[in-house]
Amino acid sequence: VFMTTNDTEGDKRAVVADRYLPQFVTLNQQSTQYLLQAYKESSSTVGKPYAAIAILGGNIIDVARGGELQKNTMILIINGKIDYVGAIDRSLIPPASLVIDASNKFLIPGLWDMHAHVFHPSYLRKSLLSGVTTVRDMGNELDFLVQLKEMVGRKTIPTPNLYAAGLLDGRSSATLGNMPATNPAEIKANVKRYHEAGFTQIKVYSSVSKKNFDLIVAEAKRYEMQVVGHLPTGYTLGYFINNGLNSLSHVHYFMNNIKWSSGDLAAANKTLLDNMVAKHTYLDPTLNVYRLTGDKKTGLYFRLVKMFADYGIPIVAGTDNEGTVAEEIQSYVQLGLSPLEAIRSATIVPATLMGSAKDRGSIEKGKAGELLILEDNPLVDIGALNKIPTIVLGKFVIHK
Structure with missing residues (x-):
């Protein structure tokens, strides 16, 4: 009936048998009401x-x-x-x-946490107490997040501001979420649904095809929404950067797209870097994920983030629910960014990406x-x- 697990990237997954989806939707609605009421009372x-x-x-x-x-x-x-x-x-x-x-x-x-999954309202309180006043949710249950955003928007309790990227994915064994993007009708309907729910970005996940990515970008532009997210499996970065991906999550996606050099790494990757600058591509590296899980390539990820930052690629700090934003920022200083650059990655830079620099940051x-x-x-x-x-x-x- 129901199974939970972690995928190869460490993301939590819940799998529900198709015939039980209606009951799952009802259960999700009922649990959301309970969770939000409990959160309001405790906050x-x-x-x-x-x-x-x-x-x-x-x-x-x-x-x-x-x-x-x-x-x-x-x-x-x-x-x-x-x-x-x-x-x-x-x-x-x-x-x-x-x-x-x-x-x-x-x-x-x-501070801003630019990569979170608020699966439980208490995550917002935990974030606030660590200095985070704005959170971007990067993939969640639509009905739950809509109600959570409504509660946050009332500003009757102390809880961080909440922005949201609506998740879209293709069909595969690694599909995430229940908002598919496998044909034009689905893409048009689901981008519109996210827009009407107050989402400002669309997040593409790992099973989206090039063809459907192009359709997603076209639909998002109709509603003045940005497209952010993962590098879909089996593709190289250049196409997506050149065709509408405003921000890439997780620096490990660059590993197979980088020309490694013991010398000047930026010079070896000038074409990629110039494209990112020209397209105003942001990077949400999530270094906490690699550092706290003991990824053996963490040193290489640090080197990449330093290269991007030095070249002028805007960095935004996000945790992906691992550690705190303060720890993510400290990693940026550890790899060679100045404290000011690191603080900007969690304040004015994310505010600029989200089109909110006139209001906060x-x-x-x-x-x-x-x-x-x-x-x-x-x-x-x-x-x-x-x-x-x-x-x-x-x-x-x-x-x-």
Whole structure:
């Protein structure tokens, strides 16, 4: 009737016999209602809401402008949005505001996890407590995710913002999800369904053919949706990068597409790199997955990410549910990125990819009041992200 397992990439899979799918859909709907209600009740105690928040004396790391340090500042957050950033002026603070003393502390934007699978709502709470204020779900049950997005969008409880990529796959023994993309009718119907459900991206998985990939890209463009995801099995990267793949997940997909050289690796792969730059292709490398599972090729993956970053390929930090975003960022520093570059990969760069840089991703007037208050300067010691005493998520303040 039902089986769960892990595939060769470590992704969890659930297999349901076709004749039981209607019952599975009903069970999924009922369990979703229970899970969301339980999550709402337990999350109400995580952080308190305030109409006005004043943060005084903090040093802002400006990730949008070269990491400039704005010292001894005041930030006013009114109804969840940043209303003022500048010199301390107590006359601007509304009565009954929550005042936070951030003297000698360091402020960065809330982090993004650009590769998650929120199979259970509690994953959002775990992410929030690690400093993540925005999550991109990269493949899930449609009905569950729609209801979860609706709950998150109400902003009545402290929970990260939620973006979603709708999963499409072909037919094979490795097929994932129940939204197929095997013919034009399926592709048109399912891309439209994701669009109407508020998804902003389509994620292609491993069994999509070239022909159907082209149809997916064409349909996604109709709705101004991006196409992201895996390299389909049996193909090389060049075609997909040149024909509409906006962002690739998992750096291991490059292994069979790289011309390995003991010398200048970038020079040996100039054609590929130039194509990625020209097409504005982003990379979601998920280094945590390889590092934490003991993959023997992790050193090579680190070398590739360094090459891409040095060449100007935008990197976005994602965990694929392994470890934390802070750990992923620290891996980027370990392989040679600067702390600022690493922090940008989880703040302003993902906000730009998602078309949301005008709303979040940096600490600026008019943007969402989503930030972390750190004891130490992460530009000096990226390990400062391992200890986050205060998280501000709009009108909510979470003290750890």
